[in-house]
Amino acid sequence: MSNMTTIRLKKVSLQLLLTIVLLLPEWALAGGAFNYNSVGDVLAGFRKTGANAGKYELVVDLGNVTNFLALPAGTTITITNFSNGQLTNAFTDTGGFQYLQWSVFSAFVISGSWTTPLGSFPQDTLWYTLPATNISTQTQPPQGGYYTSQKSTKNEINSIGSSAATISQTLATTNAFLVQEPVATFPQNILSVFIGDNTDISEGDFGGSGNPLSYIVENTTPNPFSAPQRDDFYQVVPINELDPITGQKTGAGYFVGYFLLYPNGTETFTRASAITAPSIGSFAANPTNGFAPLQVVFTNSASGTITNWVWNFGNGTIITNSSGNAVTNTYSVGGDYTVTLTVSGPAGSSTSALTNYIVTSPKPTLGNITLAGNKFIFGGANGPAGTEYRILESTNLITWFPVFTNVIQGNGAYSYTNSNAQASAYFRLVSP
Secondary structure (H helix, E strand, O other), rough: OOHHHHHOOOOHHHHHHHHHOOOOOOHHOOOOOOOOOEEEEEEEEEOOOOHHOEEEEEEEEEHHHHHHHOOOOEEEEEEEOOHHHHHHHHHHHHOOOOEEEEEEEEEEOOOOOOEEOOOEEOOOEEEEEEEEOOOOOOOOOOEEHHHHHHHHHHHHHHHHHHHHHHHHOOOEEEOEEEEEEEOOOOOOOOOHHHHEOOOOOOOOOOOOOOOOOHHHOEOOOOOOOOOOOOEEEEEEEEOOOOOOOEEEEEEEOOOEEEEEEEOOOOOEEEEOOOOOOOEOEEEEEEEEEEEEEEEEEEEEEEEEOOEEEEEEOOOOOEEOOOOOOOEEEEEOOOEEEEEEEEEOOOOEEEEEEEEEEEEEEEOOOOOOOEOOEEEEEEEEEOOOOOEEEEEEEEEOOOOOOEEEEOOOOOOOOEEEEEEOOOOOOEEEOOOO
């Protein structure tokens, strides 16, 4: 049995032991208890693993997540719930802040949704960081899962906070916001046990219960650590549950803002820019003209926080979808059609229209067919003037070969003469 398996099996017994130890008089001078609130408190975790592991790991309570969400857009604050001196003290034995794995995360442990002044957050909503490689560039937002999978991560996050609170009652190196966890004394309940993967404790994916996230949530400082490191902070609501801020049910991560950890051990948080009305971008169709009935595929490049794409195709058909994927419409009769796309989100909507964008024409009528001097001749009228047309030929109705290309005349007339008429041949008129 591996050491980590042994550690996990002993979690319950350690917590019972801690309860008993707290009754002993020699702990009367211990430091203050860690003031962790399981309903939305944001935790910061600092640790080192493998060859870089030291004697301590650090858990810091940064206050409730609603405080971060309520900050004005673009606001930067300095995290004051721990000092660079406290961070230094925790990792003195490992030489400082190089190879430091750090992350920020939150959840809430109540039955049902959590109602706040910012809205009602569905059960098993998560907040966690993703490490950025460039302090000026946001990471790709994470994709959440269904509530059953997010529940496991919620429990791991809560275990970090509750275990830190339990450990703090026996330590002098603690206060209401910070717990310096001795690895050797409490190996069963330290940060690594819950944030680490159950097969590789160095991977910070909350996989302690065997159901890890698809993402690593920790950033690791380099050696030397000489420039700020960035962690992007996301809100992830379970799929099919309504995100009260974005109005979406897709499970797509909402960018709350980002943390910066500096080489001197200080940390800041910057609230992301406010949600703005989505940008309509552009949309395109293929094809844009042809004979009716004409099937047309529409795509778009709209961006931003979007909950609905509403297409009005100009022929009485309106389609609404919530994914932005390509849509298809068929124009059954000839005409010029104006197409309108409206995208909407929690911060407003944007609309774009292309006038007479789709042009369809009735199928041309076929005139008399003649065979003169070994030449096959046919033509017709009612074609769309200026439209390119092609004649395809086949002898078996399976394989077709292009034999002629031209443009329909201004009066709608078209014609074709084949100087090598075969005994048996088939012809098709197509456009374009």
